[in-house]
Amino acid sequence: MTDTIKTRMIKVYIMGKEYDVPEGLTIMKAMEYAGYRFIRGAGCRAGFCGACGTIFRKKDEYKFKTALACQTPAEDGMYLTELPFVPANKAEYELEELASGPNIIVSLYPEIARCVSCNTCTKACPQDLQVMDYIQASLRGDIEQAAELSFDCLQCGLCAARCPADIVHYHVGQLARRLYGKFILPKSLHLKERNDEIEAGVFDQEMENLTTMDLDQLKKSYIERDIEK
Amino acid sequence: MEIIRGYPDYMRESIEKVEKTRPQRLKATFKAMTLEEREQILNEYHPDYKPEAKRDLKIGPSKGQRLPHEVADLLEAHPLIDPDDVDLSKVDHDCDILIIGGGGAGTVAALWAHYAGIPVDRMLITTKLRHGDSNSMMAQGGIQAADRPEDSPPRHYLDAIGGGHFTNKPELVRALTMDAPRIIKWHEELGVMYDKDDKGVMMELSGGGTSRKRMHSARDYTGMEIMRTVRDEARNIGVPVLEFSPAVELLKDDQGRIAGAVLFNMETDQYYVVRAKAVILATGGFGRLHIQGFATTNHYGATADGLVMAYHVGANLIDLDSVQYHPTGAAYPEQIVGLLVTEKVRGLGAQPVNKDGELFVYPLEPRDVESANFIRECYGRDNGLTTPTGMKGVWLDSPMIDDLKGEGTIRKNLAAMVRMFERFGIDMTQDPILVFPTLHYQNGGVEITDKAETSVPGLFAGGEVEGGVHGKNRLMGNSLLDYNVFGRRAGINAAEYVKKVALGKLSLDHVRKYEEALQNAGVETDRRAPMLLPDYRGSHVLSRALDIL
Numbered sequence: 001m002t003d004t005i006k007t008r009m010i011k012v013y014i015m016g017k018e019y020d021v022p023e024g025l026t027i028m029k030a031m032e033y034a035g036y037r038f039i040r041g042a043g044c045r046a047g048f049c050g051a052c053g054t055i056f057r058k059k060d061e062y063k064f065k066t067a068l069a070c071q072t073p074a075e076d077g078m079y080l081t082e083l084p085f086v087p088a089n090k091a092e093y094e095l096e097e098l099a100s101g102p103n104i105i106v107s108l109y110p111e112i113a114r115c116v117s118c119n120t121c122t123k124a125c126p127q128d129l130q131v132m133d134y135i136q137a138s139l140r141g142d143i144e145q146a147a148e149l150s151f152d153c154l155q156c157g158l159c160a161a162r163c164p165a166d167i168v169h170y171h172v173g174q175l176a177r178r179l180y181g182k183f184i185l186p187k188s189l190h191l192k193e194r195n196d197e198i199e200a201g202v203f204d205q206e207m208e209n210l211t212t213m214d215l216d217q218l219k220k221s222y223i224e225r226d227i228e229k
Numbered sequence: 230m231e232i233i234r235g236y237p238d239y240m241r242e243s244i245e246k247v248e249k250t251r252p253q254r255l256k257a258t259f260k261a262m263t264l265e266e267r268e269q270i271l272n273e274y275h276p277d278y279k280p281e282a283k284r285d286l287k288i289g290p291s292k293g294q295r296l297p298h299e300v301a302d303l304l305e306a307h308p309l310i311d312p313d314d315v316d317l318s319k320v321d322h323d324c325d326i327l328i329i330g331g332g333g334a335g336t337v338a339a340l341w342a343h344y345a346g347i348p349v350d351r352m353l354i355t356t357k358l359r360h361g362d363s364n365s366m367m368a369q370g371g372i373q374a375a376d377r378p379e380d381s382p383p384r385h386y387l388d389a390i391g392g393g394h395f396t397n398k399p400e401l402v403r404a405l406t407m408d409a410p411r412i413i414k415w416h417e418e419l420g421v422m423y424d425k426d427d428k429g430v431m432m433e434l435s436g437g438g439t440s441r442k443r444m445h446s447a448r449d450y451t452g453m454e455i456m457r458t459v460r461d462e463a464r465n466i467g468v469p470v471l472e473f474s475p476a477v478e479l480l481k482d483d484q485g486r487i488a489g490a491v492l493f494n495m496e497t498d499q500y501y502v503v504r505a506k507a508v509i510l511a512t513g514g515f516g517r518l519h520i521q522g523f524a525t526t527n528h529y530g531a532t533a534d535g536l537v538m539a540y541h542v543g544a545n546l547i548d549l550d551s552v553q554y555h556p557t558g559a560a561y562p563e564q565i566v567g568l569l570v571t572e573k574v575r576g577l578g579a580q581p582v583n584k585d586g587e588l589f590v591y592p593l594e595p596r597d598v599e600s601a602n603f604i605r606e607c608y609g610r611d612n613g614l615t616t617p618t619g620m621k622g623v624w625l626d627s628p629m630i631d632d633l634k635g636e637g638t639i640r641k642n643l644a645a646m647v648r649m650f651e652r653f654g655i656d657m658t659q660d661p662i663l664v665f666p667t668l669h670y671q672n673g674g675v676e677i678t679d680k681a682e683t684s685v686p687g688l689f690a691g692g693e694v695e696g697g698v699h700g701k702n703r704l705m706g707n708s709l710l711d712y713n714v715f716g717r718r719a720g721i722n723a724a725e726y727v728k729k730v731a732l733g734k735l736s737l738d739h740v741r742k743y744e745e746a747l748q749n750a751g752v753e754t755d756r757r758a759p760m761l762l763p764d765y766r767g768s769h770v771l772s773r774a775l776d777i778l
C-alpha cells in the first residue's frame with residue numbers, strides 16, 4: 001500500500017540509523033517502509049490504544065518530543081524510537097469497598113503528592129490533555145474534574161516516562177473515572193426498571209412469538225414497525 | 230499542489246459547492262430505500278455480492294461454504310506448526326479455562342468465569358499484542374440496549390434480525406437483545422462513564438437500521454471506556470495475562486474434547502503447551518486480511534487466527550460469506566485512509582453529499598446499503614471526488630452538525646474524530662471530510678449456540694470470532710453488545726462445563742488429519758496459517774530479505 005505513493009523522499013533516523021522513506025507517511029508506516037515488522041509498538045494503528053508511544057528529536061533542534069507513531073507524520077531529520085513499554089505499578093482495589101470520599105485517590109497513589117508542578121506530563125501528552133491538572137485535581141480530591149480531564153487518555157505512558165516525581169498518571173486517571181462513573185454520576189432509573197421488567201418476564205411472550213414467527217410475518221412486522229424520529 | 234487548510238485547491242472548489250447547498254439541506258431529508266431497492270443496489274454495487282470474489286471451501290465440516298478468497302486461502306493452508314516439533318508431554322500451564330484473546334470478549338469472559346466460581350489462578354488469558362490492544366478499544370459510536378420506556382428488547386430483536394436480512398439465528402438474537410440491559414447495568418456498576426443527563430437518563434442516539442434511539446455512548450471513546458474499565462477490573466482481581474503469545478493451534482484430548490492450546494512467544498520464538506479443560510475463543514475479526522484489497526478500520530492483530538484454529542479442530546463456520554464494509558472510512562488524507570469515521574457523525578446529523586454538494590442517499594440506511602450507495606455514487610455515477618493519491622470518495626458534511634445541534638456539539642461529542650483530522654491539518658468543524666467504504670467487521674464466524682458453545686465439546690466462543698448473531702449484516706452498536714453478551718455467556722457456561730471434565734492425553738492428531746485432508750482435496754500451496762501478524766514492510770525490503778538469523 002505504502003509503496004504506491006510517489007513523492008519526495010525524506011531521511012529519518014530510526015534509533016540513529018538512517019533510512020530514506022517517502023514523505024507523507026506516519027512514523028509507523030515509515031518504519032514499516034524502512035523494513036521494520038512490528039511485534040510491539042503497533043496496536044490499533046488508529047490513535048486509540050497507546051501502544052505506539054514514540055520519542056524523537058529533530059536534527060538541529062534541542063527539543064525532545066513525544067508522539068503516537070500511528071498518528072504523526074514522519075518528518076525529514078527525525079531521530080526517533082518507539083517506547084512501547086513503560087514500567088508502572090497499578091494499585092489493586094475493590095471498587096465496591098471504596099466509597100467515594102476526597103482522600104481515596106491519594107491514599108492509593110500517595111506519590112501524587114510529590115508533583116512539583118513542572119507541567120512536563122502535559123507537554124508530553126499526545127492527546128493534548130491537561131495531565132498536570134488532572135493529577136492536581138486528584139490530589140485535591142476533585143474526582144469529577146480528574147475524570148473529566150483524563151477521559152481521552154489512551155494510557156500510552158509517555159507522561160509517566162517523563163515525570164520527575166515518578167507518578168503514573170494514567171492509572172490515577174483510570175481510578176478517578178471509575179470512581180466518578182460508579183459513585184458520582186447519577187444512576188439510571190430507566191435502566192434499572194427495564195432490568196426489573198426483564199427479570200419479571202414482561203417480554204417473554206412477545207419474544208417467544210418473534211422467535212417462532214414465520215418469515216413472511218416477520219418481514220411484515222419489520223417493515224411496518226414505526227421509526228422514532 | 231497548494232494545500233489550503235488541509236485540502237488541495239481542487240478539493241476546496243468542491244467544498245464550496247457543499248457549503249452552498251448546506252443551508253437548504255439543513256431542512257432536507259432523503260427517502261429511505263424500499264426492501265426491493267436495497268436488494269437491487271446491493272446486487273449491483275456491494276463488494277460482497279460479487280461472485281468472483283469468493284469460492285467454495287474445499288475441506289472440513291463446512292466444505293462447500295462460499296467464502297471470500299482471502300479467508301479460504303487461510304483455511305486451505307498448511308498449519309503453522311508441525312505436530313512433531315511440539316512436545317506435549319511437558320505442560321507449561323495447567324488450568325481450568327484458557328481464554329484466547331485479550332480484547333473485550335476475552336476479558337468479559339474471564340470476569341464472568343470468575344464470578345461463576347473459577348479462581349483466577351485456574352484461568353489464563355493469552356493474547357497476541359498487549360492486553361486490550363484490540364478492535365474493542367477502537368469503537369467510538371456506541372452500544373445498543375433497549376432500556377428506554379418507549380423501546381423494548383423485542384423491538385431491538387426486530388431491528389437486528391431485519392438488519393441481518395432475516396438470516397440471524399433467532400436464539401442468538403434473543404440472547405443478545407434480552408441480555409443487553411443487564412450488560413449496561415453491569416457496566417454502570419463497574420463505573421463506565423456513559424453519557425447521561427443530570428438525572429441519570431442515558432443520552433441515546435439512533436444508528437443505522439434502528440427504529441428507536443438506543444445507542445449508548447461514552448463520548449466518542451465508547452469502546453475504549455468499556456475496554457479499559459473491564460481490563461482494570463480484571464487487573465484488580467488478578468487475572469493472569471500472557472501478552473505477545475498468540476495461540477497457534479488448539480489441543481484435543483484422546484476423547485476428542487478440547488484440551489488447551491499451543492502458544493507461541495513471538496519475542497523469543499518459544500512455544501508453550503497449555504492444558505485446559507475448556508477454551509474460550511475470543512480472537513476477534515479479520516480486517517487485516519484486506520479482503521478485495523480494501524483498507525480496514527481494524528487493529529493490527531485482526532487476522533482471523535481464531536477461525537483457522539477452530540476449523541482445524543472441526544468447528545462449524547457460519548455466514549462467513551458476508552463481510553461488513555463500513556460506509557465511512559477516511560478517504561483523505563493518505564495517512565489515515567481506511568480509518569473509521571464513526572457512524573455517530575451521521576447519527577448527529579451530518580449528510581453524505583457528492584462532489585456537487587448534492588445529498589444522494591438517506592444518511593442512515595443499514596451499513597451495506599449505505600456503502601453500496603457510496604460506491605455507486607463514485608463508480609456508477611462518477612459523482613465522487615478523486616484524491617491526489619487516486620482514491621475516490623464522497624463528502625460527509627460534518628460542519629452541519631453544529632448548525633443543527635448547536636455550536637460546540639462536534640468538539641464535545643466527536644473529540645476523537647476532530648483530533649484525528651486535526652493532526653493532519655483538517656478542521657472537521659469547519660470543513661466536510663472525504664469518506665469511502667472500508668473493511669470493518671466479520672459478520673459471520675464460528676457457529677455458536679446461545680450458551681456460546683461451538684460444535685466441538687469444550688470450545689466456547691464469544692465476540693467477533695463467532696457467527697450467527699448478526700446473520701449477513703450487523704447493525705452498529707450490536708457488536709460491543711455481542712462481545713459482552715457472549716463473552717459473559719462463554720465465561721459462565723465454560724465454568725459450568727469444566728466441573729465435569731477429567732482430561733485424557735493431549736494430542737495434535739487433528740492437525741495431522743487436517744494436513745491429510747488438504748492433500749486429499751488436492752490443495753497445493755505454500756501458504757501457512759494462522760497468519761498472526763500482517764506484513765507491511767516495503768517491497769524494496771522484502772524483495773531482498775534473507776531468513777538467516
Ligand SMILES: Cc1cc2nc3c(=O)[nH]c(=O)nc-3n(C[C@H](O)[C@H](O)[C@H](O)COP(=O)(O)OP(=O)(O)OC[C@H]3O[C@@H](n4cnc5c(N)ncnc54)[C@H](O)[C@@H]3O)c2cc1C
Binds near residue numbers: 361363530531
Ligand atoms: C474502529 C472500530 C470501530 C468500531 N465501532 C463500533 C461501535 O461503535 N459499536 C459496536 O458495537 N461495535 C463497533 N466496532 C466493532 C467492535 O468493536 C468489535 O466487533 C468488538 O469489539 C470485537 O470484540 P472481540 O473481543 O471479539 O475482539 P477484539 O476486541 O478484536 O479482541 C480480540 C483479541 O484477540 C487477540 N488475538 C487475535 N488472534 C489471537 C491469537 N491467535 N492468540 C491470542 N490472541 C489473539 C487480538 O489481538 C485482540 O486483542 C468497531 C470496530 C472497529 C475496528
Ligand code: SF4
Binds near residue numbers: 115119132135166
Ligand atoms: S510531570 Fe510529574 S511532577 Fe511534573 S507536573 Fe506532571 S505530575 Fe507533576
Ligand code: SF4
Binds near residue numbers: 128129131152159169
Ligand atoms: S495522559 Fe499520559 S498516558 Fe494518557 S494519553 Fe496523555 S501521555 Fe498518554
Ligand code: FES
Binds near residue numbers: 042052
Ligand atoms: S497503535 Fe494504537 S495508538 Fe498508535
